Amino acid sequence: MWFRQEGEVNISVLLTLKEMLVYHLYANNSIVSYSRASFLCEQEMEFQQVLLRVQESLTGDEVQDMVFLCSDLLSPKDLSTVTLGRQLFSLLENRDLLSSEDPSLLLELLRIIKRNSLLRNLHSDAFTQANSMLYAQRISPYRQLLYELSESICDQDLKNIKFLLIKTLPRKKLEKDMTLLQLFLEMEKEDLLGEDNLDVLKDIIASIHPGLEKRIIQYKTESCEFGGRVIAQEIGINSSKSDTTALPSPLTSVSSVDAMGEQVDRLSLTEGATGISGDHSQHSEFNSVFEEESTDLPVTENPEIQQYKMKGDRRGVCVIINNYDFGACRMKNREGTDIDKNRLEVVFQWLGFEVLAEQDCDRMRILQVLRDLAARDHTLADCVVCCVLSHGREDGVVGVDGKTVTFKELIETLSPYQCSSLYQKPKLFFIQACRGTREQRAVFSQNFLEDEDMPVSDAAVPRDSIPEAADYLLAMSTVPSYVSFREKEKGSWFIQSLCHNLQQLVPRGTDLLSILTQVNSDVSKKTDRSGLKKQMPQPEFTLTKRVVFPVPKTRLPLP
Incomplete structure (x- = not known):
């Protein structure tokens, strides 16, 4: 440049x-x-x-x-x-x-x-x-540990460390005006130090600065407890190779990192590793890591969680992308999706949103719809909502042309970088799509022939990941690796339960995450006529406050 x-x-x-x-x-x-x-x-x-x-x-x-x-x-x-x-x-x-x-x-x-x-x-x-809210942790905890140790080692301690290494490292290098960080690099070259090789360093530090030995032990303990999962998540590798039928454990949390001398939040995830034909959404998990920069902060028992402001001139825009016709890519049409779309329109209009519906969008159209949404001025709005009803893959949702829009692409279009008027405002995504092709089943098994009244899955191959950001919610219709179900005459289990619980619980002042917990409960109890097909939704979020919609002035009749 x-x-x-x-x-x-x-x-x-x-x-x-x-x-x-x-x-x-x-x-x-x-x-x-x-x-x-x-x-x-x-x-x-x-x-x-x-x-x-x-x-x-x-x-x-x-x-x-x-x-x-x-x-x-x-x-x-x-x-x-x-x-x-x-x-x-x-x-x-x-x-x-x-x-x-x-x-x-x-x-x-x-x-x-x-x-x-x-x-x-x-x-x-x-x-x-x-x-300022985007914070990708690219510097490894191991590298940060070494830097932290170097900040606590004085010149005399450094001389003592060099003396202890005089028979291990070349004398010429030790006699040079070498900093402790440079010494660490030399130890790494000689295979005396590494992410999983801290014993030599621990023994040296113990004799020079016993207080710092505890920090190394703490790091080693945390590494063993996590079993390398954090690393696998950050590099996008699914660490589990076994194909068991046990449900992946949903991790839903907000993590904090001091980016500007203050707290910010970050989201980390795992992407699926195997491409299986079917309707996949993304295999993503939230990784909870809390870093405290200061121990002087006051501790309050049972602190009240703040709420996002919902007193703007407008509630916001709700975009619904409804994909039904997949004839162009020889995938099954999504019978019953219009029932979901119509219900979402009614409920979000009732909540005060300006609803925009887009029908049968290919990949480029989905991205353009979201770019148009980001181009709006949301200064007077409280939040923004995007509902996507489509086939899915492990890494994202599928356009009617069979091409994938990754979850990373979906979310980046509404980042504060692309739309500054959404800064620190909740960006809510509701995704009706599969995240794999495996079906969750009841503990007993029977064989039933599938007929027209049986629910069908929205299933289609994995790749990408969600970017790190704050103030996002992704309410996914299912957990990683599994399908979502949609009934041709009634709509999808997830969207119908979402709309029902919004209608029931918003007037009671219930926050959105509690509503989604009830959706989880309701959908987990649903099954098809055979009693075999099961589904478990999963909200994933980096919200920093509670989302509580104001009580609408009117009530909607339940369907």
């Missing part, structure tokens, strides 16, 4: 580069308007200016700290020549680890090295306002 060039840059050159980039974006992407291309270009240039300001604020030691933290992400050869912040940022950008669309790694690095003042100064920048 232009900011990496040494010396002064003539403004006319910058304008020429901008015009070229705008034209390139416009000419090579039919869905990007010229004005949008211009906006993206300005956004990118603004981001590079932010990186320059960050570089100017970092000391040489801080740059080396960040280099160490990134040693799992970049090659040692590349990192060996890094002395300036801009060099590191360039490497990260070249590896698609840092961009104007996802600056979360930069925020994470600044948080770890405790540059909170710099983070607060960045808070006024457009990219940070939009993404």
Whole structure:
């Protein structure tokens, strides 16, 4: 990028580069308007200016700290020549680890090295306002542990550590002016230190700084307790290889990370590993990790959970994407889906939403509908709702053309980065689609022939994941790997139960997660005429407050 060039840059050159980039974006992407291309270009240039300001604020030691933290992400050869912040940022950008669309790694690095003042100064920048809630944990807990230890080791302790290693590591290297982080890297090269190899370090630390030994023991204990699950989730690998009939345990939680010296929330997930023909939605799980930056915070017994504000001039927009006709891709049409759509329209209009229904959308149309929704001004609205009724796969929902829109793509369209007026407002997704092809069955088994009155599954192959973000709810019709059921004459079990419980419980002031818990209970009790087919919905969320819809002035008759 232009900011990496040494010396002064003539403004006319910058304008020429901008015009070229705008034209390139416009000419090579039919869905990007010229004005949008211009906006993206300005956004990118603004981001590079932010990186320059960050570089100017970092000391040489801080740059080396960040280099160490990134040693799992970049090659040692590349990192060996890094002395300036801009060099590191360039490497990260070249590896698609840092961009104007996802600056979360930069925020994470600044948080770890405790540059909170710099983070607060960045808070006024457009990219940070939009993404301060997005926080991808790319720096491993192991790497953070080593950095934490280095911050607590004084110069004399470092000399003592080098002395204890004098017969293990080359003397020439130990005699150099080597920092503790550089020493850790040398120990890793000699296979004396690693994520699962902390014994040597623990023994050395125990003799030098006994208090820090407890921190290493704590890390090892936590790693054993989690059994590597956290790592498997973050790299998108399903750690379970057994094909048992036991239900996956639903993990529904909010996790907190200090991104701007304050609490933010993050969501992590697991994607399915095997592609099976059928209606899959995404195999995703929420990972609960709470980090406390300060132990001085007051502790309150039974604190009252705050609620999102629901007193705006408008409740918001509810978009319903209703896919019925799959003839173009030779998948079964979704009989009964119109019953779900009509019921959702009635209920969400009753709740005060402006309802927009879209019929039979292919992949591009689904994305465009959500882009149009993001382009609206939601300043006066309380929240936004998106209901998707379609076939599904492990990684997302299926358009009528048979192509998948991943859950990542669905959610990113409504991120505060794409729509700043939705910042800190709940974004609610209700997904009626399968997440696999396995059927949950009752404990007994019988053989029944399927007929026209039997419920059918919405089932179609896995791949992607949900991005990390706060203030999201995904109310999924089923748990990972299993199908959802839809009755041709009555609609789907999940959507009908959702609408019924909204009508029953909103007037009582019940919050949305409690309503979805009741939906879980109701749907879990449903079965087909044979008594064989079962279903278990699963809400997944990063809501930071309770969602309580105001009581409508009128009541709807129950169907």
